[in-house]
Amino acid sequence: MKQSLPNLLSILRMIAVVPIAWGLWEHGSSLERPHNWVTVLIVVALATDALDGWMARSKGLSTEMGKVLDPVADKLLLLSLFGMALIWGKIPWILMGLMLLRDVLIVLIGLRIKVKTGVTPPARFLGKVTAIMLILTWIVVYYAPTQALLHESAMIATVLFLVLSSIDYGRYAYRTLSKT
Template identity: 30%
Template sequence: MNLPNLLTLSRFGLIPIYVVFFATNHLKTAFLIVVLAGATDVLDGYLARTRGQITQVGVMLDPLADKCMMLTVIISLLVSGMIPWLVAVAMFVRDAGMIAGSAFFHFRGKMTVPANTLGKLTTVLYYFAFLFIFFDFSFAIPYLWFVVGVSFLASIIYIILFLGLNRTEDGETDS
């Protein structure tokens, strides 16, 4: 266990704290918890890379912590009526698909594609969408739809990179 992995684990601990603040209608504080989770994500990645502390546990838990927080926020915004159900379904399908797909291929011994610039940009765009929603900006939902589109584009690119990375010598995809 190292500091980057502890920071990743702390993001799991922030999820119920977020839920409590959101459920008690302390929306600005709930949003700050989401921002804190994002900051720990940036910090743990930076520390892992600069200190040479990248571990298999961290590689698996880091995106899982991010997706769990994201799904929690999506569900809370949906239940509260702050986002339309259709956008929530699109976000849920994309994130759940990424979790399931990553786990499935990881446990089958496939090489995984590390986070790329478009994936990181998508995360930043989602944080802005959450800011706009939590603070009730009039353009929040159209902007959220834009970000959902970008996230699906990022997923398509990820799948293409994954297939290329796991292609066998005879040109067939190793499955």
């Protein structure tokens, strides 16, 4: 059971996406006034991301399944948060498009590396920083709706990190696949 606890947290995070998306759909047209249960669920989901990663690394509970489940759970959560923000007109479509493009490319590249080498690609530092930037940008959009300069700055920084992390993943894939 202990071995699978990080995986269970990732699965619970994936399940939490449904009520989070529903809560934002039902109550999120006025993103200035988040409902407490949605906020709590988002915070818990984000906390499980940190917790499952810490448990897997520090306690030696990392599994091949967890190396797949964790990033999938992260992508589902972030895409649902930003998808709802896009629906309500709080973020530009280009930001969502870049997120989707990057995530699809990462998944396809990761599958290619796994098939060619048998190794699941590790998380990249710039990818983690980008995820943090995405979360911070979403928080700004959700909780500081009247701060236009802050919105624009956060979105520009996030786009920059989306591009940089995409380049980093591409370089990693090129180096890895060139060795095979």
